[in-house]
Amino acid sequence: MLRYPRHFARISAAKAALCSAAALAAAMASPAHAAGTLAGTSIVNTAQATYDDGGTTVTIDSNPVALIVDEILDIAVTSTDPGDVSASPGEADAVLTFTVTNGGNGPEAVVLTIDPNMAGDDFDPDAVTLYIDANGNGIYDAGVDTLYNAGSPPVLNPDETIAVFILGDMPAAADGERSEVELTGTAATGSGTPGTVFAGQGEGGGDAVVGSTGATSDDSGFYAIFDADLDLTKAATVLDPFGGSTQVPGSIITYTLTAEVTGSSTLNNIVITDAVPSDTTYVASSITLDGSGLTDATDADAGAFDGTGISVALGNVAGGTTRVIEFQVVID
Structure with missing residues (x-):
């Protein structure tokens, strides 16, 4: 899979959340480099030897060995709604809230996809759209937050978390009916079985290695009709x-x-x-x-x-x- 250019604009991690959104604030807190040393870091090591040459101590160096830390690809998607999001029949732009986290050790573009047509639920929302939290407050703000552009997915720094919002219009559903909407986030570099290597596609020219999440993650949010x-x-x-x-x-x-x-x-x-x-x-x-x-x-x-x-x-x-x-x- 082709890697997205790394000059994509980065979306800032949310640094604070409102008191009424404590769960979202916890999810968006920045841990201390869960993936370890940053991708692209050069690890250089040189050995030495000494010997006695007629009463003189001589020190020699080995050739230096330089290794570039490979990039781990790990993505996590989490619904942060405390339960079903209540909506009325015919309501426009009912909001589901998620967080997307780059658990890897290098900046990574995350491709986001929505599935509003999940099997087994009662109805499917209409006119589904996806927005990126532009001001980092964890709450959807019409006219402020950014409509997701599939051609320029957000680039997340290592351990960065952003909030994203799915908006959907409710059909004429009956009271008590529920709808499931799934959000999937996938590393633009690639995904697959943990340990899969994308040679030379990591940060700094190293390899990119699929981490424990398979470099893809999904979670579901739910609408419930209250009428x-x-x-x-x-x-x-x-x-x-x-x-x-x-x-x-x-x-x-x-x-x-x-x-x-x-x-x-x-x-x-x-x-x-x-x-x-x-x-x-x-x-x-x-x-x-x-x-x-x-x-x-x-x-x-x-x-x-x-x-x-x-x-x-x-x-x-x-x-x-x-x-x-x-x-x-x-x-x-």
Whole structure:
């Protein structure tokens, strides 16, 4: 395999991470040359001998032996998300976060590839893209981070770690469905069975030797769909002036509105409204929420009557929650 030129721009390792990203900070810390002596280093050794020549000590040197330290090719790819990344159906640019580390002893271009179509998951994301962390903060910043260019992969110094981000658009998936996306990083010089030698392709003109990772590594991140739906049903019961259920003038109609939020997410700022029907009159102070009375005025509680209809502000309601509203009118 052809080696990428070593004048590719180097991407700086992340030196710090936000407190909320402690796991990423640990992954991006710079260890002390895990691969040992830097590739291209010349190790020179000369032997000496002394002997007595008629009472004079003579010292002679051997020829010097110079060896160039070969380059170890080791790449590690790690997902740094603490779990599934939650996303909504139709959400654009949901972010998965990974680190890529050069565990070798020489600068190495790392070729990155994405597989968003893993077998066995529930759906595949759309419009998948890959970005390199440009400012080293470990968090995707739109307009700041760099779109990955396959023709110019990032060059990592020995023991350098960078953050990379996979962005994907969510299809109309169902609540609870999951998607697996795999990121693979491979040394541009080559990969294969540990110990494989790429003659003369190491830093400084030495050989490049495949390390214990096979010079390629992959890991997966996961999207999980969190969604919620609102079901609203309405029922009516009638009490007539005679104690029965006929619908005559003077009968009281009690309307029951049942709002049920389903799914694993939360619906925000829910407001339920219902107009008072013609030929009826609203019964003052008859609004209840889950059995508790509400005032007709627009005030601190959730209920209100504006002269034409009632409204109840439920606010943010989590999936698995049911709220029941009642109010009354009298048939004119």
